[in-house]
Amino acid sequence: MSDQQLAARARAALDAGEGILRLAPTWVPRSFLMPGGRLKLAPQDLYALGTHRGGIDERWFASTTPAANEGAPADEGLSYVVHNGDKFTLRDAVGLHGAEMIGSTMWDKYKKWPVYSKFFDNLGPIPHHMHQSAEQAALLGREGKPESYYFPPQLNWTGNNFPHTFMGLEPGTTKEDIRRCLERWDEGDNGILDFSKAYRLKPGTGWLIPPCVLHAPGSLVTYEPQWGSDVFGMYQSMVEGRRVPWDLLVKDVPEDKHRDLDYLVEQLDWEKNVDPNFKANNYLEPIVHAGSEAEGFVDKWIVYGKVDGKEVFSARELTVYPGQSVTIKDQGATGLIVTQGRGTIGKLDVDCPVFIRYGEVTKDEVFITAKRAKEGVTYTNTGTEVFVSLRYFGPDVHPNAPNVGDARKS
Structure with missing residues (x-):
């Protein structure tokens, strides 16, 4: 199919939704993890891709980033736009209508939608790991990854x-x-957690995680706005009695450094890892951006702050009360997922499903173009409970967003 034909199909979807595109669920398995079963995917579909691929423990939102999974098809991790029985990737739509989709500034700088978000859902903890910096990942032609x-x-x-x-x-x-710890990799548990501290996770709060900082995510369902990359290095040799292959430590490391323990240690940002004020410098609590219960809506910052002085992504949670509407203007494109209730976003009906079969197209996820976001989008609650959605933004969209620690000041 020619670019001209695909551009016309994307144009039809953009025009029909007035700048708001409906997206199909994007499911991603991980062979080395155990799914937690809270993503509303039917239990019989948790291993829909085969046990050799692993259980499905992630759902990616507004993603133009492929998943770096061994044996995965080329489009694993990519979001698909759905419109009147048609289907094409969000990546293709952005590539053909870039400035309209994500804004001319972001398009001119990156030539793509450079971020994505996901739900991450596991039964237990995952290995203590880091994500490489931009400089480290560039050695293999990849990109680094801050996340939240x-x-x-x-x-x-x-x-x-x-x-x-x-x-x-x-x-x-x-x-x-x-x-x-790395020297002891093949002797069982290498003991790296003896040198770390665990923080109790609290629903309704969050964290900002810079590149090169070790973290071993626990078992809460996590919404994760992050840079559009799937690089990582696992530094823990065993988790809950399960072996972690050395390959997962070095998969994004130059081949001549795969056994260079000094190089692997030097990948870590030492100052940030041993920061005595780690929680104060990385912990996030929601900050109200606009609205109140009396006004019929509340829009909260849930992800904010800068990574090495740069605003790389941000996110808000919007709650609209029953029978209420609000028009929100954002300064850039956004990927959105509904987490409770039902309503309309622009002219699209949306709702939060209870049970999803693999391959089913739901009505809980949309992409709002930069052009439409700046014009304003009306959110209307058509149900009897609160209508809640999470939406994330790309780099430099909200330079005046709060900083880490501002929740304590307010």
């Missing part, structure tokens, strides 16, 4: 096995301590 967490109350009706996350390293930890 928010724990949606609607999906965390149970904490599963370990609702705590180890983050960073205890002050006083030395590089030699971590090198010895």
Whole structure:
């Protein structure tokens, strides 16, 4: 199919939705993790891609980033636009209508939608790991990854096995301590968590995680706005008695460094990992941006703050009360997922499903173009309970967003 034909199909969807595109669910398995069963995917479909691919424990939102899974099809992780029986990737739509879709500034700088978000849902904790910096990932032609967490109350009706996350390293930890952990990789548990601290996870709060900072996400369902990359390195050799292959430590490391323990230790941002004020510098609590219950809506910042002085992504949670409407103007494109209730977003009907079969197209996810977001989008609650949605933004859209720590000041 020619670009001209695809551009016409994308134009038809854009015009029909007046700048708001409906997206189909994007499911991603992980062979080395155990799904937590809270993404509303039918239990019989958790291994829909085969047990060799692993259980489905992630759902990606407004993604133009492929998943870096061994044996995955080329489009795994990519979001699809759906319109009147037609289907094409959001990546293609952005590529053909870039300035309208994501704004001319972002398009001119990146030539793509450079971020994505996901729900991450596991039965227990995952290995202590880091995501490479832009400079480190560039050695293999990839991109680094800062990320963020928010724990949606609607999906965390149970904490599963370990609702705590180890983050960073205890002050006083030395590089030699971590090198010895890597030396012990094949001897069982390499003991890296002995040098870290676990923080209890609380629904309705979040964290900002810079690149090169170790973290071992716990078992709450996590909404994760992040940079559009799937690089990582696992530094923990065993989790809950399960072996972590060395390959998952070095998958995004130059081949000649795969056994260079000093290089692997030096990948870590030491200052950020051993920060004695780690929580103060990374913990997020919601901050009201606009509205109140009396006004019929509340729009809250849930992800905010800068990474190394740059605003790389941000996110808000909008609650509209029964029988109410609000028109929101945002300064950039957004990927949106409904987490409770039903309503309309612009002219599209949306609702939060209770039960989803693999391959089913739901009405809970949309992409709002930059052009439409700036004009304003009306959210109307047509149900009997609150209508809640999460929406995330790309880089430099909200330069005046709060900073980490501002919740304490307010």
